[in-house]
Amino acid sequence: MTVEVTFSEGLTERVGTNGAYVSIDGEATVAEVVESLAVEFGPERLSADTEAIRESAVGSESLSARSTVAPGDRLRLVRHT
Structure with a gap:
């Protein structure tokens, strides 16, 4: 299953896209979702x-x-900011 994530304008400029999907099994924390995105787009x-x-x-x-x-x-x- 997935969680749909959209990015604000400032984050869209930083990550290069306006959204992403994160696969999770059952429930996850917001921190886990953000960590998954950081792996994909870079922690910086x-x-x-x-x-x-x-x-x-x-x-x-x-x-x-x-x-x-x-x-x-x-x-x-x-x-x-």
């Missing part, structure tokens, strides 16, 4: 000040690094 492109926001049809929710995500979730990663 995803900094520690990256915020994750879970997006759904009913709204959005800021998540911590320890928050869990499940297959089918949609995350937006935002880099704070």
Whole structure:
């Protein structure tokens, strides 16, 4: 199963794409999703000040690094300046 990740404009410029899919088995933490993306795009492109926001049809929710995500979730990663 996968988690869909979109990147803010600032991160899109850094990683070279506006989104990605991360394969997970069951639940994973936001930190694990970001670590997976760092392997793909390079750790220097995803900094520690990256915020994750879970997006759904009913709204959005800021998540911590320890928050869990499940297959089918949609995350937006935002880099704070």
